[in-house]
Amino acid sequence: MSTPLEQDASSRTRDQWLDKTLRPLAWDEYIGQGTVKANMQVLLQAARERGHAPEHLLLYGPPGLGKTTLAHLVAKDLGAAMKVTSGPAIERVGDLAAILTNLGTNDILFIDEIHRLNKAVEEVLYPALEAGVLDIIIGKGPSARTIQLELPSFTLVAATTRIALLSAPLRSRFSGGVFRLEFYTNPEIEEIVRRSATILDVTLDAGAAEAIACRSRYTPRTANYLLKRCRDYAQVHKRELDTELVDEALDLLGFDHLGLQEVDRILLRTIVEKFAGGPVGLSTLAAATAEEEATIEEVYEPYLIRSGLLERTPRGRIVTVLGYEHLGLTPQQTTNQRSLL
Numbered sequence: 148m149s150t151p152l153e154q155d156a157s158s159r160t161r162d163q164w165l166d167k168t169l170r171p172l173a174w175d176e177y178i179g180q181g182t183v184k185a186n187m188q189v190l191l192q193a194a195r196e197r198g199h200a201p202e203h204l205l206l207y208g209p210p211g212l213g214k215t216t217l218a219h220l221v222a223k224d225l226g227a228a229m230k231v232t233s234g235p236a237i238e239r240v241g242d243l244a245a246i247l248t249n250l251g252t253n254d255i256l257f258i259d260e261i262h263r264l265n266k267a268v269e270e271v272l273y274p275a276l277e278a279g280v281l282d283i284i285i286g287k288g289p290s291a292r293t294i295q296l297e298l299p300s301f302t303l304v305a306a307t308t309r310i311a312l313l314s315a316p317l318r319s320r321f322s323g324g325v326f327r328l329e330f331y332t333n334p335e336i337e338e339i340v341r342r343s344a345t346i347l348d349v350t351l352d353a354g355a356a357e358a359i360a361c362r363s364r365y366t367p368r369t370a371n372y373l374l375k376r377c378r379d380y381a382q383v384h385k386r387e388l389d390t391e392l393v394d395e396a397l398d399l400l401g402f403d404h405l406g407l408q409e410v411d412r413i414l415l416r417t418i419v420e421k422f423a424g425g426p427v428g429l430s431t432l433a434a435a436t437a438e439e440e441a442t443i444e445e446v447y448e449p450y451l452i453r454s455g456l457l458e459r460t461p462r463g464r465i466v467t468v469l470g471y472e473h474l475g476l477t478p479q480q481t482t483n484q485r486s487l488l
């Protein structure tokens with residue numbers, strides 16, 4: 148069973164190890180997120196110059212945009228050790244107490260998926276963040292008493308894909324800043340693909356980098372994944388990694404020219420075919436596609452919205468004209484179909 152702190156590298160798969168290898172290790176290697184980077188660097192330099200641990204930071208945005216990487220860069224910048232855990236891994240108050248009491252002075256504590264912390268654990272976290280103390284209740288009933296442990300100074304860097312699920316009191320504890328990570332631009336993703344190709348010792352031309360970027364959902368994690376799969380394809384077929392190969396390999400993998408996978412197309416098609424293009428509510432859509440609401444909202448929708456294929460309105464989700472075109476349909480076709488029923 149894994150402990151609340153992340154498993155060590157020996158138990159990771161080779162792909163996870165490769166992902167770590169591709170991770171930027173210095174600010175100047177980190178491409179994109181310019182505003183977040185610039186703000187963080189000011190905060191870190193100011194804290195370093197004053198000899199303090201920086202205040203707590205929250206990073207949010209869709210998966211795969213580099214929240215964990217940024218946390219590592221914060222630790223590296225400060226020359227601090229980083230302990231890594233996640234909301235679901237901290238099941239009990241005792242788990243959090245163990246983590247906090249094992250921190251060294253000025254360590255970084257990274258909690259991924261912080262929106263999944265349970266209430267009891269969250270309550271214990273507040274005084275730790277605000278006053279640097281751990282309140283422990285000993286005993287039960289009338290004889291119960293609280294003892295307070297002084298914690299070393301530390302900085303919490305937390306990440307979430309779902310900022311709306313964080314309680315207001317928890318959100319307000321991130322006095323260092325709340326940073327929103329944006330989708331990357333295609334030129335930024337191309338640069339990331341070229342950097343990763345160099346690390347992986349893969350030769351690819353400009354067309355290939357662009358073709359991978361176009362299917363990468365503006366997301367570095369996806370770009371690196373697609374690059375690795377193209378490298379496999381080139382090796383197995385003993386071919387150059389060029390544009391033609393990228394198109395073949397990624398078509399086979401089920402990523403179309405906009406980076407949509409079958410599940411994305413099913414979502415769009417369901418709205419068009421079962422709900423006349425929308426509006427349709429999230430729970431209805433989840434039931435109709437057998438996907439979880441949270442997965443639709445966190446993983447699939449942000450990219451479909453950013454690509455202009457889907458709109459989120461107060462009355463529900465709507466497929467746009469671009470969305471219809473991507474499915475090879477026109478809005479007129481569904482209207483005609485409905486009038487035939």
Ligand code: ADE
Nearest residue numbers: 169171176177178339367
């Ligand atoms: N690999 C993953 N994310 C990256 C980024 N933002 N910059 C450079 N390489 C990356």
